[in-house]
Amino acid sequence: MMPLSIYFLAPSLDLACFLAKLYICCCIKYVVVLRSYSLCLFVFLLQPVEKLKKMDLSYSEHLIQIPNLCGAINLESINLQGCISLVQIPSCFKNLDKLELLDLSDCENLKDGMENLPLNIRELKLCRTAIEVLPSSVRFLLGLLDLDMSGCNKLKDGIENLPSNLKELRLCGTAIQVVPSSIGCLMGLSHLDLYNCEKLESLPKSIWTLKSLEWLDLSNCPNLIELEDCTSSSLRYLKISGCTGLRSIIALPPSLTCLDANNCTSLEEISSWWTPTVQDYDPQVQHQNNKSEGEIYNFEQCLKLGHDTCINVIEDGARRRILSALDVYLYLYLFLSLRKI
Structure with missing residues (x-):
């Protein structure tokens, strides 16, 4: 007999077997925290869970697809760090209105799907991904305060599309050559990290007008x-x-x-x-x-x-x-x- 309410699924479980049974046997809409550090699934299947607030699937090296999370209306934090088989941000993420933190660090093959980010996201970690350009859709992420793209060594274009409310920006080790003058529009920016940008040649005058920097x-x-x-x-x-x-x-x-x-x-x-x-x-x-x-x-x-x-x-x-x-x-x-x- 399966319980009607589950608060926490720990990484010590044989999650591949457990969830297969759980998916068939019961509705897991009351799960609040889901964690797994050794997930060995090519496609991870999960029923929508209304109460889910945190999902940590970090270092699930064989995870290539995220489940449809449209029903996870209370999801606040997703950690997919080290999921090296992921290649894009899934379209269902754009509907996660309460999502504040998304960690995709070390997803070394991830390069697409930036247009699927939810508008209210506050902290975004894209360190050491394969992203080459920031699309124009990023400028509409007006809730974004902290963007970390350290080690994205293929990133060289689209910096002019940064959202205006950013407070912290890390572009260390990227391939950018010039910081665009539009950075002067980031009036709340207090922390800018351009460490190890070996191709960077110049800074715009507008950067020195940022009173919060x-x-x-x-x-x-x-x-x-x-x-x-x-x-x-x-x-x-x-x-x-x-x-x-x-x-x-x-x-x-x-x-x-x-x-x-x-x-x-x-x-x-x-x-x-x-x-x-x-x-x-x-x-x-x-x-x-x-x-x-x-x-x-x-x-x-x-x-x-x-x-x-x-x-x-x-x-x-x-x-x-x-x-x-x-x-x-x-x-x-x-x-x-x-x-x-």
Whole structure:
């Protein structure tokens, strides 16, 4: 006699045999969590389950087809990481209105079906998949806040189709050559990771207008030659280590508290310095800087960068730190005094 309600199906079960019997014997619409780490099915059959909230079929290497989940109206999380036989996102996913997290990391043969993503999804992990282009349908995923496409080494087009409400974006190790100017429309973006984008050649000016952007990782982008004037940005953390082709930085933003330029062997100059005005003084930004543990500047192996330039970066950071603790009316007065020392 099978129970009428099942909350959890554990990975220790012989799921292939168990579900075959379960499918015939009873309705499993009350299952809430389904997990299996050793599923050995070519086609996984499952009746629609109304109460199902989480489905974890990660590392089911022979899983090539997802069941029809149209009846799983309460599904919030799907983990298909490591399902290397999957080649596309199934069409039934577009009807999962409550789905917030979809993990397809390490589905190394997955490259199609992006148009089947539900509009309300909040977190999408596509790391190390075979996706080559972001289709225009992605821009309509207005609920998407976190997109991780790290290691998608075939991805090179469609970056202009990113949805406007993104807060975190990881494109490490992709084949993109240019970041489109449309990235300036991602007004809530706070974290951008372009680590190890070996073909990346330039960044648009619009990236420095993003007031929410605090973290930018450009490490190991050897074809990046120059960083344009970024004084208008709100960056706090800038990582450019291993950018062996980088020759100059036009200017650093006043909000910066961490600069990692380790092994920038071609870096020769940081050509101009931020000169503050009353209009530049943002109490909220300065308050955040005050709470940081300290400023970090790493110029190790920057063999072409002059010693005086390194010292100027550190001194300029110290001045900003002192000024941030002062009343705005004394702000410019003290700055001008320090510049004469």
